[in-house]
Amino acid sequence: MHLSTLWFLIDSIFWIGFFILEGFDFGVGMLHSFVAKDETERRIAINSIGPVWDGNEVWLIVAGAVIFAAFPSWYATMFSTFYLALVVVLLALLVRGVAFEYRRKVDDPRWRSAFGWSLTIGSGLIPLLVGVAFGDMLHGLPIDKAHDYTGNFLGLLTPYGLWTGVTMLAMCLLMGATYLSLKTTGSLHDRVLRLSGGIGWVAAVVVWGFVTWTHLGLGTGFLPNPLEALAVLAVVASAWLASVKQEGWAFASAAVGVVGVVGSLLAELYPRVMVSTINAAYDLTVANTASGSYTLKVMTVVALVFFPVVLVYQGWSYHVFRSRLSAPRAGGDDPGPDGGTRIRVTDTSPGPTGAAGS
Amino acid sequence: MxxxxxxxxxxxxxxxxxxxxxxxxxxxxxxxxxxxxxxxxxxxxxxxxxxxxxxxxxxxxxxxxxxxxxxxxxxxxxxxxxxxxxxxxxxxxxxxxxxxxxxxxxxxxxxxxxxxxxxxxxxxxxxxxxxxxxxxxxxxxxxxxxxxxxxxxxxxxxxxxxxxxxxxxxxxxNPVFLWSYIHALLASLVTGSLVMLAVSAWHLRRKRECGAFTRTATVSLVVLIPSLILALFVGSELGVVEDTYQPMKIAAAEAEWNTCDSHCPFSAFQIGGGVNDQNPTRILKIPSLLSLLATNNLDGRVQGINQLQAESVKQYGPGNYVPNVFIQYWSMRVMAYLAAMMLAFAVWGAWLLGRRRLGDSTWFLRIAPWAVLAPFLANTAGWMLTENGR
Missing domain, CATH: 1.20.120 (Four Helix Bundle (Hemerythrin (Met), subunit A))
Incomplete structure (x- = not known):
């Protein structure tokens, strides 16, 4: 296998990992404003992703940086093409990241609700817009000989791109709902599990539509390939498992569904990375955007040595925080950052640095 | 545009x-x-x-x-x-x-x-x-x-x-990497410890948790003073490295329009010095200091902007290779002078601490929260010097 193909595969793993891991914390971020009935439940929902969301976001950073290092021309065209969309994504990431830290800073329902909604909206916008971008890359955009996008912002909102965005949104909601049902107890758990089933059936229809549209767009008929069939079946299975109260398996199936959806899109794309609607000769491909072989060799060594280490310690952190969160824990003994504060030094007002106390 | x-x-x-x-x-x-x-x-x-x-x-x-x-x-x-x-x-x-x-x-x-x-x-x-x-x-x-x-x-x-x-x-x-990385790390320790010192002083002045915040004031001073001294030293070494690879950056930082062969003086302040005023009024000239800073030798040669510009034109073709001299000159000085002021302030703090009077020194505790601005300004000036002179 040529190294540039290997790096397309590695980058695909990072994107799939991002959509699975950050996918469920986007989902929880969106859902927490709707499924939680009171402040305690909202805290539980946020605390369920509190320890891990930051590490999950790094999957996005690395997925982007890998394109930069391994496929510089793809990076240049992709990021300049989706300029305005990425500005919105960056703002959403910013608002979302800040919301986690600031939400608990002021004990005022309006303050909390403002940051809570920022978290919800930010968590929804990111998968939607990144999904649109992925859809566009496969569907094709007017890209000229110099690999520059010649259209405007509205030209990015292709129907297929939008449907891909909605598909990602639905998958994140399903991931989030099943994850939350895994991490909670009592009435919040029951409510969110019922919701998982509902979201699952809707997601199944959306994913089926996505798969079919992909095929019609590519002119390859109605029959899905194995990866696409897997996507639809896994989402259906997830919905069914949620309705029979098997939340662990429902979550795992939803994750397999993400592998199917993102994996099939990237598989259809390969060996291209961005399709040109002007002329197939202008397509960006793995071969014509890749870095030199020396760079790819260096990166391969670094990835082979360090990526397994990352998987081990991230896995360990999920193991440490494996328990379900329930009301007394979230509000009292082990509050975590979004619970009450027990640090007495922080009773005083903030220092002149402008940073708030607790 | x-x-x-x-x-x-x-x-x-x-x-x-x-x-x-x-x-x-x-x-x-x-x-x-x-x-x-x-x-x-x-x-x-x-x-x-x-x-x-x-x-x-x-x-x-x-x-x-x-x-x-x-x-x-x-x-x-x-x-x-x-x-x-x-x-x-x-x-x-x-x-x-x-x-x-x-x-x-x-x-x-x-x-x-x-x-x-x-x-x-x-x-x-x-x-x-x-x-x-x-x-x-x-x-x-x-x-x-x-x-x-x-x-x-x-x-x-x-x-x-x-x-x-x-x-x-x-x-x-890369020598530029080694020196600038250590310099950036030390600047970060300076910034972090001044933030901690400022927060501690703010609380000490209000007599809150004095025991606790005297401890953090101590820890921050223990980190601050050596970091500052090392940052000054490493920063000056970085100047020598940059003079080797990016002589234009250093020439512009000193508004040195024409090559100076040896014992080049360093000016503490100047009036003018832009492209239309290549002989600025220099205030407080310190003999040979520039040679020392740029080359580690009192009689070192410091290339001038005009000569470097001519060289660059010869090498890369016509164009203007001169950075904004005003930004270069002043960002370098703002950074260095702020570092010296921070060091004086930190030594004052350590002296007060040694005499167990830190908690009672109204002036020190009053200034500390403002002193926290210094590292941020110095960091920004440092990056302006680095990037504007690239």
């Missing part, structure tokens, strides 16, 4: 980003020190202080991470031609930063914040040290990438005249 806009945008977002980065690097280290004190001595005050300053750290990390993401995206969004040409070199350290440092930092920060009652004391302490180490590691990759922009190494030009990486080790043994 649009290039100017992109430059302004990049400068603004970089400066904003670098307000948070040094606080994160410095505070992570200091918080790890506080927690180590608690771990070893068992004094619960240190546990509370760890959590208190840990909160400040978290807020900073959150903003630092997202503003850093803006920087990464900007290379593709605004500087796509740059990315296309040199991504195979420049992108490498960025990808490594994500894989080696960001994963480490974010995962163990999560474990640290939520792990107080779930991890053993030892493992929990290891988490904050891993976070502190990861912040410093991440700076290494960024500084390697930046140093490559200052002094490109480890590449060959291919047939299509595009630079291709051929030696990754060269990026990390």
């Amino acid at each position: 649009s290039t100017d806009l992109a430059r302004w945008q990049f400068a603004t977002t970089s400066i904003y980003h670098f307000l948070f980065v040094p606080v994160t690097i410095g505070l992570a280290f200091l918080v790890a020190l506080l927690q180590t004190s608690w771990y070893r001595g068992g004094d619960p005050v240190y546990r509370r202080l760890t959590r208190f300053f840990g909160t400040l750290l978290l807020i900073n990390v959150a903003i630092g991470v997202v503003t850093g993401l803006v920087q990464e995206f900007k290379f593709g969004m605004n500087w796509s031609s740059y990315s296309r040409e040199v991504g195979n070199i420049f992108g490498g350290p960025l990808a490594m930063e994500g894989l080696l440092a960001f994963f480490l930092e974010s995962t163990f920060l999560g474990l640290w914040i939520f792990g107080w009652d779930r991890l053993s004391k030892k493992v929990h302490l290891a988490c904050i040290w891993l976070v502190a180490g990861a912040t410093m590691l991440s700076a290494a990759f960024i500084m390697a990438a930046n140093s490559w922009m200052q002094h490109p190494v480890g590449y060959v030009m291919n047939a299509r005249h595009q630079p291709q990486l051929n030696n990754i080790a060269a990026l990390f043994t």
